[in-house]
Amino acid sequence: MLVVDDHPVVRQGLRTFLDLQADITVVGEAADGATCVTEAERLRPDVVLLDLRMPGTDGVYALHGLRETGNPARVLVITSYTEPTAIVPAVRAGAAGYVYKDVDPLALAAAVRSVHAGHVLLHPSVARLLAEGDTRPGAATLTAREREVLEEVARGNTNREIARRLVLSEKTVKTHMTAILGKLGLNDRTQAALYAVRTGLVSPVGK
Numbered sequence: 001m002l003v004v005d006d007h008p009v010v011r012q013g014l015r016t017f018l019d020l021q022a023d024i025t026v027v028g029e030a031a032d033g034a035t036c037v038t039e040a041e042r043l044r045p046d047v048v049l050l051d052l053r054m055p056g057t058d059g060v061y062a063l064h065g066l067r068e069t070g071n072p073a074r075v076l077v078i079t080s081y082t083e084p085t086a087i088v089p090a091v092r093a094g095a096a097g098y099v100y101k102d103v104d105p106l107a108l109a110a111a112v113r114s115v116h117a118g119h120v121l122l123h124p125s126v127a128r129l130l131a132e133g134d135t136r137p138g139a140a141t142l143t144a145r146e147r148e149v150l151e152e153v154a155r156g157n158t159n160r161e162i163a164r165r166l167v168l169s170e171k172t173v174k175t176h177m178t179a180i181l182g183k184l185g186l187n188d189r190t191q192a193a194l195y196a197v198r199t200g201l202v203s204p205v206g207k
Contacts, residue, residue, distance in 0.1 A: 001047040001112065002073070003029050004036040004062065006054040014049065014078075021109050033057030037065035045073050047116050052079045052090055063093035067187075074190070076115045078103070084125040091130060096190055097121025118156025118189075120197045130198040141183045147201065149176040153189055154196035 001018065003026055005011045015026045028043045030036040034057040040048055048066070052059035063075060077090050077098035087098055096115045099108055111121055122130075142150065145166075152162040159173045166173075177189070186192050196202050 001026055001049060002036065002040055002043060002045040003049050004031075004033075004054075004059070005029075005051040005078075006031050010051075017105050018049075018109065018112070024109065024112060033059060033062035033065065036062040037069060037071075040066055040071050040073055041069055044071075047112055048073045048075045049112065050075050050077050050095070052077055052081060052086075060089050060093050063090060063095055067094050074115045074118075076111055076121070078108075084123065084129055087126050088129050091122065091126060091194065094190060096194075098126075118153075118158075118193065120154065120193050122194075122197055127198050127200075130194070142180060146176050146180050146183075149173060150180055150192060150196050151201050153177070153180075154193040154202040156193070 001024060003011050003014050003018070005014065008031075011029050011031070015029065018024045019026050027045050028039050030039045032054050036048065036050065036059075048062075050059045050062060059077060059079075066073060066075065075095045077087070077095045078101055079087070079090075079098055080101045081087060082100065087095075090098065097111065097120055099111050099121070103111070114121060148166055149162055152165060157165065159170050159177070162168070163170045163173045168176075177192075180192060181187065184192070184195055186195060
């Protein structure tokens with residue numbers, strides 16, 4: 001994973017703790033949004049732990065940059081903001097979830113694992129704000145089977161797992177995913193998972 005924070009002491013502390021976890025490896029660090037995008041492209045981490053407030057290019061800039069470059073890394077925001085409205089821009093820009101900077105270290109590690117597994121970590125209040133501002137076509141445009149596939153995507157399941165759970169071929173699951181993304185005006189699985197949480201198809205995980 002890549003750790004992004006403008007404070008060297010914070011970065012080192014996060015890196016030291018996370019590197020102690022047997023299943024987490026920190027491959028790099030960055031101090032601002034622009035460097036985050038560059039390092040994420042170079043290192044290709046599975047997860048980016050991203051601070052929102054940084055001088056110069058901030059976390060939202062980094063999220064847009066990662067999306068524009070097609071980087072598949074899952075992004076977990078770590079922030080001191082507590083107001084739901086402050087988190088919304090980051091989630092809309094592609095963050096898969098967030099934790100607060102006073103989070104318990106073990107809970108932070110669990111959040112990293114959860115985001116890596118494909119889950120979405122949103123407080124219901126944030127999900128509600130996102131739903132209120134969503135003007136895309138609704139889930140009513142989906143078939144019953146497409147809704148089932150979308151629910152499984154939001155739970156973090158892969159195409160193979162979805163195929164097994166719904167007794168379908170992987171090719172059929174991929175076809176449904178293409179239809180879902182097209183009908184909802186979405187670009188990828190992460191956006192689809194966030195949409196499912198926002199609209200209440202599945203319950204948000206964690207905070």
